[in-house]
Amino acid sequence: MLRVNKLIRLLYFSTAEARLSPAEVDEIVAHAARKNKGLGITGALAYNGRNFCQVLEGDEEKVMALARVIEQDPRHSGFKIIDQKKISSAHFADWSMQRVRDLDFSTVINAMQA
Numbered sequence: 001m002l003r004v005n006k007l008i009r010l011l012y013f014s015t016a017e018a019r020l021s022p023a024e025v026d027e028i029v030a031h032a033a034r035k036n037k038g039l040g041i042t043g044a045l046a047y048n049g050r051n052f053c054q055v056l057e058g059d060e061e062k063v064m065a066l067a068r069v070i071e072q073d074p075r076h077s078g079f080k081i082i083d084q085k086k087i088s089s090a091h092f093a094d095w096s097m098q099r100v101r102d103l104d105f106s107t108v109i110n111a112m113q114a
């Protein structure tokens with residue numbers, strides 16, 4: 001049977017574990033970029049020193065499965081999905097996971113309008 005993959009884009013917010021160091025955030029992004037590449041997932045992660053804001057794009061089942069894994073990660077808490085929608089193409093097609101460094105969450109939030 002022909003299976004047509006459904007692409008989705010998901011946006012969530014969470015609160016970083018209090019003792020998380022900048023080096024540990026870099027490690028999260030590096031590991032995410034490697035693993036997402038294998039899953040065909042793209043997106044961006046913003047961190048303002050306290051909160052995370054992340055967009056994940058890709059096959060619906062893979063994105064939802066990854067979101068469930070991320071939700072359980074003890075390096076943050078208060079995981080809350082803000083928006084989730086079907087898309088026809090990825091906004092962050094070239095980024096398996098890109099850190100947004102300017103403390104500006106707008107890049108990921110505005111991407112939900114794409």
Ligand SMILES: Cc1cc2nc3c(=O)[nH]c(=O)nc-3n(C[C@H](O)[C@H](O)[C@H](O)COP(=O)(O)O)c2cc1C
Pocket residue numbers: 014028031032033035036045052054066069070071073075076097
């Ligand atoms: C804020 C945050 C964002 C994360 N984003 C991703 C991600 O995009 N992709 C990913 O594979 N893991 C991400 N992780 C890590 C996962 O929670 C989990 O540790 C990782 O996927 C496990 O990888 P493994 O299967 O190689 O052990 C993130 C963790 C945190 C705290």
